[in-house]
Amino acid sequence: MCVPGCMETVTERLSRRSFFKGAGALALAGGGAAAAPVAPARAATQFSQVIDLTHTFSPEFPTFFGIPGIEQETMYTFDEAGFNMKRWSLVEHAATHMDAPIHFSKEAQSAEEVPVDNLVVPLAVIDIREKADGNPDAQVTPDDIKSWEAANGPIPERACVAMNSGWADHVGNPGKFTGKDDDGVFHFPGIHVEAAQYLLEETTAIGLAVDTLSLDHGPSQSFDTHYAWLPTNRWGLENLANLSALPPVGATLVAGTPKVAGATGGPSRLIALV
Amino acid sequence: MCVPGCMETVTERLSRRSFFKGAGALALAGGGAAAAPVAPARAATQFSQVIDLTHTFSPEFPTFFGIPGIEQETMYTFDEAGFNMKRWSLVEHAATHMDAPIHFSKEAQSAEEVPVDNLVVPLAVIDIREKADGNPDAQVTPDDIKSWEAANGPIPERACVAMNSGWADHVGNPGKFTGKDDDGVFHFPGIHVEAAQYLLEETTAIGLAVDTLSLDHGPSQSFDTHYAWLPTNRWGLENLANLSALPPVGATLVAGTPKVAGATGGPSRLIALV
Numbered sequence: 001m002c003v004p005g006c007m008e009t010v011t012e013r014l015s016r017r018s019f020f021k022g023a024g025a026l027a028l029a030g031g032g033a034a035a036a037p038v039a040p041a042r043a044a045t046q047f048s049q050v051i052d053l054t055h056t057f058s059p060e061f062p063t064f065f066g067i068p069g070i071e072q073e074t075m076y077t078f079d080e081a082g083f084n085m086k087r088w089s090l091v092e093h094a095a096t097h098m099d100a101p102i103h104f105s106k107e108a109q110s111a112e113e114v115p116v117d118n119l120v121v122p123l124a125v126i127d128i129r130e131k132a133d134g135n136p137d138a139q140v141t142p143d144d145i146k147s148w149e150a151a152n153g154p155i156p157e158r159a160c161v162a163m164n165s166g167w168a169d170h171v172g173n174p175g176k177f178t179g180k181d182d183d184g185v186f187h188f189p190g191i192h193v194e195a196a197q198y199l200l201e202e203t204t205a206i207g208l209a210v211d212t213l214s215l216d217h218g219p220s221q222s223f224d225t226h227y228a229w230l231p232t233n234r235w236g237l238e239n240l241a242n243l244s245a246l247p248p249v250g251a252t253l254v255a256g257t258p259k260v261a262g263a264t265g266g267p268s269r270l271i272a273l274v
Numbered sequence: 275m276c277v278p279g280c281m282e283t284v285t286e287r288l289s290r291r292s293f294f295k296g297a298g299a300l301a302l303a304g305g306g307a308a309a310a311p312v313a314p315a316r317a318a319t320q321f322s323q324v325i326d327l328t329h330t331f332s333p334e335f336p337t338f339f340g341i342p343g344i345e346q347e348t349m350y351t352f353d354e355a356g357f358n359m360k361r362w363s364l365v366e367h368a369a370t371h372m373d374a375p376i377h378f379s380k381e382a383q384s385a386e387e388v389p390v391d392n393l394v395v396p397l398a399v400i401d402i403r404e405k406a407d408g409n410p411d412a413q414v415t416p417d418d419i420k421s422w423e424a425a426n427g428p429i430p431e432r433a434c435v436a437m438n439s440g441w442a443d444h445v446g447n448p449g450k451f452t453g454k455d456d457d458g459v460f461h462f463p464g465i466h467v468e469a470a471q472y473l474l475e476e477t478t479a480i481g482l483a484v485d486t487l488s489l490d491h492g493p494s495q496s497f498d499t500h501y502a503w504l505p506t507n508r509w510g511l512e513n514l515a516n517l518s519a520l521p522p523v524g525a526t527l528v529a530g531t532p533k534v535a536g537a538t539g540g541p542s543r544l545i546a547l548v
């Protein structure tokens with residue numbers, strides 16, 4: 001059964017889907033080439049305020065893997081050598097960091113292959129604090145995005161879509177931040193795979209960001225959002241700070257992601273220009 | 275002996291010097307407080323172009339210390355675990371990186387204490403490629419800055435002043451990039467301490483940047499520029515790429531420096547908005 005107009009919609013959807021699949025394959029084949037499926041539209045080019053979206057990375061920062069995300073070793077001290085210098089050992093996916101496309105892909109862009117034009121993009125901030133407050137397993141759904149669009153207009157071209165669940169406030173309380181229960185299952189908010197699919201099909205978004213440990217919500221065992229999003233040469237950002245300081249639309253993200261050869265992601269300095 | 279006007283000049287210089295010493299001490303006492311001695315003026319707030327000033331960081335990147343700047347270890351692979359993830363071990367002062375104030379100070383801001391407002395600043399690019407081409411030990415002098423100002427106007431408020439020596443082109447040739455001679459002495463361009471002092475006394479610059487291994491030129495054994503600049507809670511950036519793609523004035527630097535607790539600097543993603 002199909003009401004008038006339905007077939008056009010179905011055709012359009014299928015056409016968009018094929019288009020995006022084609023674009024993804026093309027970008028993969030191109031290695032370091034730009035992955036975004038549309039001609040580059042610029043991020044907002046004016047700003048008057050600088051906001052840091054980065055948490056401080058220390059060995060105490062809660063991690064997904066339960067081991068310290070970073071260890072630091074003193075190499076030289078001012079008193080002994082006249083200068084201070086350290087060595088770090090870190091896991092790529094800890095603290096405020098990037099998931100490069102290759103993180104959940106057999107072959108896709110590594111961190112240094114993401115074109116710099118894809119790192120300066122409009123930010124769309126979707127606020128699910130209210131529902132997450134009552135349910136740590138809450139997820140951003142297609143309806144949340146549609147509500148955001150009804151209030152703020154279409155998701156901007158080549159945007160990073162960020163979930164503000166309020167979880168950044170819990171970073172000093174690892175039990176709450178990870179939500180780990182007696183069975184070792186995490187409980188924190190994330191982005192539903194259907195929301196990721198909606199963004200792939202209906203928008204030109206190139207980044208996802210969350211203020212929690214993972215793009216997928218805590219209980220996920222299948223990481224559907226990671227697998228849907230990253231292999232298309234789109235990137236993710238996790239453990240963001242200060243999203244509540246941003247407007248829903250109008251900020252530009254400058255993502256200071258690592259330009260480390262072959263990296264699957266890594267600690268990043270995320271700065272918003274508003 | 276003092277010609278007419280000389281004493282006034284001396285008095286003015288001393289007075290400025292005291293002012294800056296005071297400002298430096300104040301900023302140190304304030305810990306993470308803003309160090310710049312003037313009210314924050316904004317960087318250029320419009321842009322239409324994004325330029326990456328960052329080299330790719332790999333174990334092959336030439337280092338000051340002669341050891342690999344980074345080692346990477348595979349923790350998980352897509353084929354075995356369904357995702358890719360690595361661990362890095364790195365020295366803070368390798369590849370395109372920040373010298374935090376604490377790097378050459380007994381006590382000053384560590385990397386994560388530098389206020390985010392100090393990381394989005396106007397870039398003044400001083401081109402010494404011609405003289406460096408004939409002399410790898412060339413330095414940016416006060417006269418170079420004065421010539422730049424004669425052509426481009428005063429150094430912008432709270433600027434990062436960057437040396438473009440052309441050395442970024444040599445990064446694939448470690449012998450040329452480091453200029454290490456048979457006695458182990460480096461030969462590459464840098465910023466003369468008198469130029470740093472000129473900037474401290476006559477401008478509100480808060481950052482220095484070079485396209486070589488060190489703020490001080492290669493043969494330096496005393497690191498005068500590091501010791502003059504960093505303890506005032508100003509920062510440095512080393513091993514920049516692509517400075518030749520920038521205008522002398524008009525670009526805004528977004529310095530994606532590491533927000534790692536207690537860091538003396540670290541690998542950074544440097545992005546210019548033009």
